[in-house]
Amino acid sequence: MPKKESVLVVCSNRKAYHDYFIEDTYEAGLALLGAEVKSVRQKELSLEGSFVRVENGTARVYNMHVKPYKFNSLVELDPIRPRQLLLNKKELRKLAAKAEIKGYSLVPVEVYFKNGWAKIKLAVAKGKHLFDKRESLKKRDLNREMEQHFKNNIRF
Numbered sequence: 451m452p453k454k455e456s457v458l459v460v461c462s463n464r465k466a467y468h469d470y471f472i473e474d475t476y477e478a479g480l481a482l483l484g485a486e487v488k489s490v491r492q493k494e495l496s497l498e499g500s501f502v503r504v505e506n507g508t509a510r511v512y513n514m515h516v517k518p519y520k521f522n523s524l525v526e527l528d529p530i531r532p533r534q535l536l537l538n539k540k541e542l543r544k545l546a547a548k549a550e551i552k553g554y555s556l557v558p559v560e561v562y563f564k565n566g567w568a569k570i571k572l573a574v575a576k577g578k579h580l581f582d583k584r585e586s587l588k589k590r591d592l593n594r595e596m597e598q599h600f601k602n603n604i605r606f
Contacts, residue, residue: 459562460490463497466557468583470575475559476545478509479536480568485522486533490568492519495561502535502556502572504546509535511558511570535570548574 466472482490489495494517502511510532518529537545549556553576560571578586 455565457562457564459560460493461495461497461561463500463557463559465498466559466573466575468578468586470555470557470573470577471582472557472559472573472575473554474548474574476537476541476572476574477564478541478570478572480511480561480570481534481536482516482568483527485519485524485527486516487568488521489516489519490561491563497558497561500558502545502549502558504542504549504556507539507542509537509542509545509556511535514558514561535572545572545574553577 496515500511500514502509512532513530515529555575557573557575558570559573562569
């Protein structure tokens, strides 16, 4: 009998779904130091404005703000330092090729713990224009109104 996976979502980047068309997602391990892991477990991080680059055979996430752990008596860590992502070479090559295409970028969407390990969900995303954002807002509002209408008019 296979073990049940436990997933604890710590932080999600909802603005990424508004600013980008999400085309493909990948799961990567997140290399953190001990005090950073404790801070992430307390949900003291932000993905707003963060992005991923693949350089020199490694992937790093930039501008991910992890609040310093308040009980850390050792070395003070920079809250927005670049953090390495743990991917195999095949995935790194694939991500680097997709990120090189004009208009595409790598965006972190979620940070979570899976079976005790810190993971990050990356998305290969294409930027939306202003009219695309307006169109998605219109669709969302129409869907909400339709659901409300059906909910109110269904009688048993």
